Amino acid sequence: MNILILGSGGREHALAWAVMQNPKCDKLIVAPGNAGIAQIAECAALDTEDGGVVAGFCEENAIDMVIIGPEAPLAAGVADRLREAGLTVFGPSAAAARLEASKSFTKEICDAASAPTAGYAHFTDLASAKAYVTEQGMPLVIKADGLAAGKGVIIPETLDEALAALDDMFGGAFGAAGAEVVIEEFMTGEEASFFILVDGETCLPIGTAQDHKRVGEGDTGPNTGGMGAYSPAPVLTDEIAQKAMDEIIRPTMAEMAKRGMPYSGVLYAGLMIKDGQPRLVEYNVRFGDPECQVLMLRLGAQALDLMQACAEGRLADAQVTWADDHAMTVVIAAEGYPGSYAKGAEIGGLNALPEDSFNVMFHAGTKQVDGKITANGGRVLNATARGASLQEAADRAYALVDTVEWPTGFCRRDIGWRALKG
Secondary structure, three states, rough: EEEEEOOOOHHHHHHHHHHHHHOOOOOOEEEEOOOOOOHOEEEEEOOOOOHHHHHHHHHHHHEEEEEEEEHHHOOOOOOHHHHHOOEEEEEOOOOOHHHHHOOHHHHHHHHHOOEOOEEEEEEEHHHHHHHHHHHOOOOOEEEEEEOOOOOOEOOOOHHHHHHHHHHHHHHOOOOHHHHOOEEEEEEEEEEEEEEEEEOOEEEEEEEEEOOOOOEEOOOOEEEEOOOOOOOOOOOHHHHHHHHHHHHHHHHHHHHHHHOOOEEEEEEEEEEEEEEEEEEEEEEEOOOOOOOOHHHHHOOOOOHHHHHHHHOOOOOOHHOOOOOOEEEEEEEEEEEOOOOOOOOOOOOOOOHHOOOOOEEEEEEEEEEEEEOOOOOOOOOOEEEEEOOOOHHHHHHHHHHHHOOOEOOOEEEOOOOOOHHHHH
């Protein structure tokens, strides 16, 4: 098979790595890719949010299957356009992608499906939102309704912070994503990520993970796109996972199908777990980043088989084979992230890294300039490793981190602390 992956981050490097393990893959192109991906696959400059352009590229390059990594092309309807062109596509339609592209839409679906989630209110103007926050008091969660690259969630500690967050959102800090706002009840418990493949009818759980959104150790500081992750998530037991399937996932998917927008692709359910009961925090319509990195390292070559079965509507006959192992990824980010940061710093030590099925340095925001790898984003590298225990995976991941020569890069040193302290 000739395969095209859309995207340029650590998630797409992990997907490319897993796809390349499978002998079914004859040729792999990643658009636009990054410096790390370019070491294992062909990269192509392409407007990934223009379905017509992508379809034309697929025809020119005899592509058989397209795997769409990020949410923006999905929300833009690229999957729809590619399916119209007769391609096998892993990723939901634009209609189904509203589960991530609109938080108010997701809440409406959850209400209709009786899926347990946080109480909420939806606002389209600043004055009403401020009045609601003032009346409710803290704690609350304030979310930009649209796509905000994983950063449109504010958990204010004071009323002043909440009002300032609303000023920012309605003032354009998150672009069009903040034109509408959802204000939610603050849920307590432990958060975990649950990944399910759906082909319109069958729902197949494929793994659990836990990530760290806050920039600082001890889960402090502002939210980021994710500073690290590990898999499996001990808090998401088999019993709780089954509850989530029965009470949240399958009812949501049934409601989507009922509305004429059956879901096909990976569904990422962020769950809050307390007293053995899962509640939905949010849905994403693609693999998480950095959760994808730990899932792909554990799944390996079978990831392509599973994604193909999903895209072709054959999940009823598919199964996941898990090793009894653990994986961890540690994000190395540019100084200043998630605020402003500099680009262009050279990164050394990468050639000295071990590269095998237990240790992989996935590139997220890198660029090759004059033969040198440079930082080209906020989250730049993902030191990823697996082991027989989470501690072994952590030791290997941090050994990778310590080999990197990048003085202005930083990472959290406590990824996995909740699971490791037990």
